[in-house]
Each structure stands twice: as C-alpha cells, then as structure tokens.
Amino acid sequence: MGFLAPWFLAGMLAVGLPVFVHLLRKQTTVPRPVSSLMFFEQGTQSSTRHRRLRYLLLFALRTALVLLLALAFARPFFRHKTVVASDKLLLVAVDDSFSMNAADGGSTSFDEAKRGALQILTGKAAGQKAQVIALGGQMRLLTQPTADAGELRAAVESIASGDGHGTFGELGRGMRAMAETVHTPMELHLFSDMQESNMPGNFADMVMPGNVALVLHAVGAGKMPNWTVESVQAPGQLVDTKKARVIAVIAGHGTPAAARTVSLVVNGEVKATKKVDVPADGRASVAFEGLDVPYGESRCAVRIDSADGFAADDASNFAVKRADPERVLFVHQAADARSPLYFGAALAAAAQASFVLQAITPEQASDIDPTKYAFVVLSDVPAVPSILEHTLERNVEDGGSVLVATGMAESHGEHIPVYGGNVEAGHFYARGSAAEDAFATVGDVDASHPSMRDANGWQGTKFFYAAAVDAGKARVVAKLADGSPLLLDKQVGEGHVLLFASGFDNLTNDLPLSPAFVAFVDRTARYLSGEERVSGARVVDSFVQLHNPVKEGAGAASTGAAGAGATVDIVGPDGKRPLSLKEAAQAESFQLEHAGFYQIRFANGRDALIAVNPDRRESDLAAIPDDVLKLWSGSAGTTAPADEAAAAAEATDHISSLWWWVMLLVLTVAVAGSVLASRYLGTQREQP
C-alpha cells in the first residue's frame, strides 16, 4: 500500500477538531443551579452510559470522517501482482475449408475444431481479450478483440462449414497485417486438418510475425483414403445431344486400387452408369457418350459411389444449356468472299456447331437488329451505314459484342466503326521477301484472355499487313513482333469490342490457314457470345462479373435502359438471394462462395446457370508433415502446448487506486454522522 500524495496525510491533524468538540467541551460543561435537590434523584447509570455511548459513536464517526478525508486526498493505492492475461491477445482460428467436412466416424473435423476452439475460450483467463477468426478461402475476423466470453462463443458457434479452399499463406499474410497495428503479444490457436494442399508455394508466406505465438491443433484422423470426381469436361452449350461427350476424371488420394461406379446425373436423374478401375493412389477417366438433356439449362453432375469418409467431394456439378445454334452476323464487303469463307468454316468446326454464320454486306445490314445475333463481325468494312453503327453501339453498350477486323480496306479510311478509334497508318510488310523482316510475326500474347486461351499456333503465323491502331484504354491481347497491337479488347458499356488489326482472309496474313485460327474463332465466339462467362463449371470463391467497373463518360451517358440502374438477380444454391437490392444494382462482381448451382440473370437480361464445385485440391487429405508443422510453429518462436497456452498469463505488478472506495466511505460516514447527530441533538419535546 502506498500514497500518491502522502503530504495530504498531514490533514489528519484535523482530527483534533472532533476531539475538542466532544471531549474538551464536554469537560467544561457548567452545572445548572437549582433551588434544592430535595425532589431530584441521581440518574441511573445504564441510561447515562447509553447516552455517552451515542456521543462516543458520533465522536467516532466524526473522527473517521476527518481521517478518511485526509486519506482520500493522499490518494491511497495498493500494488498487487495479478495474472494479467489480458495483455496477450488470444486468437482462435477455425479452419472452415471444404476438407474439414471429412468425417472419421461420427463427427467431422469441423465439429472437432469448433469443440476445441470453445474449449480454449472456456479456459482463457477472465479479462483476457480474444478474437475469433474463420479461415476458409479467405481469413475473416469474426469479432473485435473482446473479453466477452459470450460474444466469443457465439462467434465460434456461428462458423459454418464452407466450401472454400483454405490457404495458410492467407493466414500468414493476415497475421502480418494485424501485427502492424497490434503490438501486444498474440497467441494464435489454429484448429485445422493441416492439409498439405493448403500450404502456399512459398513457405515464407505462412510464417508468422515475431509477436505471434502459433499453437497448432491438428484435428481429424489425418490422412485417410478418399476418392473424388476430380474434373468433368462437358460442353456448356450444346445443340446436338448425341454428339455431346462428358469426360470425368476419378482420382484417388491415398486409396488402394478399386473399382468405382460412376454415374451421370441430369436434373437429379441418373442417365448413365459406368464402372471404372481406379489404380492405387491414381486416376482414371470415364467418358459418357451423348448427353440427353432437355432444351434449356440443366443441372448435371458426375457422381461416384460413396465409399470413404469424405462424401462431399464424391460429385462434380456442371451446367449444360441446350439450344438451337445461335446466329453470328458477318458483315463484309461484297468483293471479299474469302473472309466469310474462312471464318464460317472455322466457326462450324468449333464450338460444337453452336453458331451459324450469316454473312451480309453493309448495304444489306441497314435494318438488322443485332440483338438477335450472338455477336457481330465487321470484316474489312471501311464504312457501315450510320444506322447500323449506331445500333451496334447501343447493342454493345447493353452487353452485346462486336468483332472488328480492319483488313486492308481500313487503310482507305481513318475511322474504325463501333470501336471508336482511328487507324493511324497501314503497315504493309514486304510480301515474299527473302529478308526475315519481310513479314511480321506475333510477339506477345496474353494467354489469360479468353480468346487466346489455346493460342499455341500463333507464333508461326505470318502477317503481311497490319493497321497501326492506338491502343488507348483497350486491353492489348496480342502484339506483333514490332510491338504494334494486333488484337485489342475494348470494353464499351456492358459489352466488348474486339479489334483485330488485320484481316480474316489469307491476303493480309496466313492465320486463317493455321489450325490456331479454329481455336481462336472458337474461343472468341464463346467469349463474345457470353457463353464463356455463363456456362460450364466454376470453382468455389471464384468471381462472376456483374457490372462493368469502368464506364467512360460518354459511354455512361449513353447507356440505355439495361445499363445504369439495371439490377442482377442471383439465386444461390440454397434458394436464397445473397445480394441486397442496392448490391444487385451496383455490385461489380459476385463471389461464388458455395458449391452448387447459381441461377443468375444479368443486367442485359441474359440468364445463366453456373455450376460451382469446391476446389479439388481439398480432396487430398494428406496432412503437412510433422517436421514442417514444427518448423511453422517454431518459426513464431514458441511451441507452447495447448493446455498451457490457454492459461498462459504473466504476473504483472498492478496499481489499484483506492480513492473512489475511500470517498464512498467518506460519504457513508458523513451520512451516518448526520443522521446520528440530528437524532441526538434534536430538541426534546416537553410534556405539558
């Protein structure tokens, strides 16, 4: 015990005041004279003692009041050693990735992880702050640092098993970001199945910062055999059901060689079943010829018989849309017969005959409605009727697509229709020259662009003519060797304009003669028609673009009814709409967080059924080797066991001020003294 202002203790000398009032003044009481004591008698001792006792009690209260006041001003405190667990922030992270659904026996790894997390929170010291983290595809902080045990337990209870792909690299990055703002020691308890596939490519990504003590809690039975449908290759859109082919790859992780039954399910109905022998810890593919689906969108899946503890990955979803072939409008000069020939042949060979080319001249296209076509191709057209150009621009704004090939004719005029830019110059490369630079070759190719996904043969093509076009804000998908843009993708409103700075005939280049041209046309047709965006299967946590994030000023102003303010409608696998009205009108993209089928209606009115499957890396339940785990937890500088970690606390000197308590006592004594004094010193009423 000590005093912050001990010199105020001198105020205790004021205790002499009540002593004077009660004791000294009492001695100077003047006796009262009376005529005679003839009729008086001595008062009884008991009564007098009682009265004196009340006096003494009042004296004691007044003395205590003075002493306590002096004590309060002296600011007393006491120093005590307490177990201060609150200095160390307790972090409880629960892995809710897809692999945590694996069950060994009755309960899943996820249930076991939640029980362990609750146990840690139960054992934490009172007053210690803690925070709950969910670790799936992303690291999510479910609470702020709080000592409220109820809130923390509720946060753990609220964690639901997810379908995402966990990554410890995300955890490492999150903790490093947190360490920049939280400088107190942190203790991170991670409950996970420690899946090896969750490790990032670089171990340094998952290293914890210096003030974080990592305590690993491995849940689950560790490595157990698991068969899964690793991948399904199926058309997103088909015209002829008999030509359709579904190829599924069945993989086994830590499994013995076994025969699995594979089923093709369409809209909940098993259409076909096959047996496949899967080698030990290997893969086997199975093909289903023909996909009998009705017109419209169908929910399909390839499923294997469940024979392991992880039944959730025994099926792989995919969506198929059956429709009549879509028409593609090909506008070309009347004199140009090669372009529609080559493009039409490539289109017919690819995309499973989902598109039919309709070739017309600009003069015939004046009253064409582009919305009736999957996309429009302007091949080597120097000038299109203004009505058509305006209609096309509106169509692109609303989500339509146009492929523009400049061709040689573009060199006669500067304006590129629909695209909006100008041809700066036409570059004729020397044809048939012996020199190596007599023709141009393709330099860089952006393979991430949907049109160039299978662009393996582009490097060998020769370009004899290319228009020099300013890229501006357009995305350069391919460049020639001299650096001039060859393929540009420009987003206008909700749609795209793809500009090919050469032609589709064999005069300006020899691409139409190359097999790469078929793949290019196939991918481009899928991309421009939107099939690429809305069909097929996706992986959990992938994104779907809903609105164009970048709208040019002029483009935004001319946006039609389907543009600004148009909402998208998303129905999740659980039948609920995950977006609010505001989000549906403004969200640029949407993350597919759950496995299943998403029904999406885009702003341009197109419907799409998207199948979402968990990342198949989650199916490999092999755990991280112990030495790596030790290295990981040791990298944070601690290997505290779980039981000790929960109760880990530091004994620290704490100073507790008693000022408020003393003042409370002063108040109580003052009130008691006042009551006693008023009762005692009150005027006694005389009997008449």
Added chain:
Amino acid sequence: MLQRFLDPAVLHGISSLDLVAKTVVDGFVAGLHRSPEFGFSLEFAEYRAYSPGDDLRHVDWNLFARTERCYLKRYRGETNSQLTLLLDASNSMKYASGTVTKMDYARYMAASLMYLSLHNQHDPAGLIVFDDEVRNYIRPSTRQGQLYRLLAGLEQAEPAARTDFAKPMQHFQQFLNRRGIVLVISDFYEQPETIVKAIEPLRFHGSEVVLFHILDPKEIYPEMKGPAILVDLETDQRLEVIPDYVKTQYRAKMDDHMEQMKERTRAAGMGYHLLTTDKPLDRALTEYLSLRQAAWPGTGGRVRGGA
C-alpha cells in the same frame, strides 16, 4: 393601565424599592376603586387621650383649642391589625429562570404589603428576615420612618444560608406577642409537616398566619434537554439527573409537595397561597386586604380602643 406595573418583570427595572412599593400599591388601589368593600380607614371612630410618644400629627388641635386637652383622633380600620412579615432569605431564594429571582419577587411583595399597611391602612408593620437564624428584626410600628426602615431591612436581606424553620421559629414567639397578621414568604423547601409544625405556634396568640409559597415557574415545570449536573444552591451538593426523571417523577413529587402544603396549612388554620415569579403582585395584596376584611367585618377592620 397601571395594572401592568404589578408585573414583576416590569418592577425589576425599578431600582428603588420605595418606588416599587408605591407603584404597586397605587396601581392596585386604582384598580380597586369600584370595590367599596375595601374602604380604608378614613372614617372617624373615636378620640384617645394623648400619651407621650404618640405621633403629634394625629392630635386633634381643634378639640385641644376648645378643651385644652390633647386627644388623638382615631379612625375606622386604624386598629391593631399589626402586620408582621417573615421573609425567607436562604440561598434557595436566589434562583431565577428569568430576570426576577424569587428573592426579588419576595422583596417586591413585602415592600408593597408594608407600604399598603403603613401608608394606606396606618397599621403597624414589622419585618423578620431569617434563614437558618433570625438575621434581622424590625418591630412593627407606625412611627415616622418605619417604612424606610422596613425597606432598608429588605434591601439588606441578601440570601446567605440554608433554610431552617425550626430554629428561628423559637425566636418568633418572643417577637410576636401581640395578635395580628403574620405573613410568611418562602419557597418552603422543607417537609410540609416540619414547616407547619414550626409555624403553627404563631397562631396561638390569635394571629392570622398566611404562607406565601414563592416558586419559579421552572421549578414547577423544569426543562431539561439532556442529562445535567445540578447544584443545590443551599448545600452546594451536585447531582447528575436525567431528563426522563425530571419529566416524570420530579413533577409528581413537586405536585405532591404543593398539595401537602396546601392541605396541611389549611388543616392547621393557616392560609396558603402559591405564587410564581411570573405572576402579578396584586394577588398578595388582595389576600392581605381579604384577611383584614375577614378579621373585622363591616368596618373594613375591627376598631380596638386604647393602645
């Protein structure tokens, strides 16, 4: 209007006892003018032969002129209703809860009675001051200067000792050999039977004896807020007393004492009057005149011939 001068608190502001007595009696008489019962002795009664020592003022000079003999003129009521005041001058008479002590009150009353007796009634008046002994004795007389002697005796009567009725009463018998009116003024802090036993012999000479019991109001209704130490003014004895006792038992004892005083004195043929120091003095004067009236009815006093 003059009645207010009978208030002891007003009289306390008057330093001269002579003036006090004059004020009291004049005010009292003015208040009695409508009562013919209390006429004074202005009516002629008889002649008496002059004897040496008589006051020459009372000689009827007209008769002397006719007869050449000296006769004194006597009036009704100018009888031998000798007034003797016995004043208790013990220490207990010093007590006062207000401005007027019991001694002051007794002095005012005695002076007023003497003035009334000598000046208005022409009766001889005397004074005996006592405590545990006879401190002063002024024999009853109507001589010139008697009033001033009596007032001087009152002025000198300062409380000094304790009361003892038995001892001085033995001497009273010597002084009171003629019948008359005997007024005893005291606070009577003694057992009633002792008091009566000591005073009763005064009646044996045929005197009318009246006891004026002087008390302070706070002696009857004392106030005590808390336990206190009380000091006896006569014995200097100290006693711690609690309020509960004062409010209950003391009051009962005091009431019983006063009641016994009243009963025993009346049983002994004596008068008894309780006077508190906050009451006007007229009651004492009225009592005196009543006694005189009762003793000699029809004349306002009995005429006795001869000296």
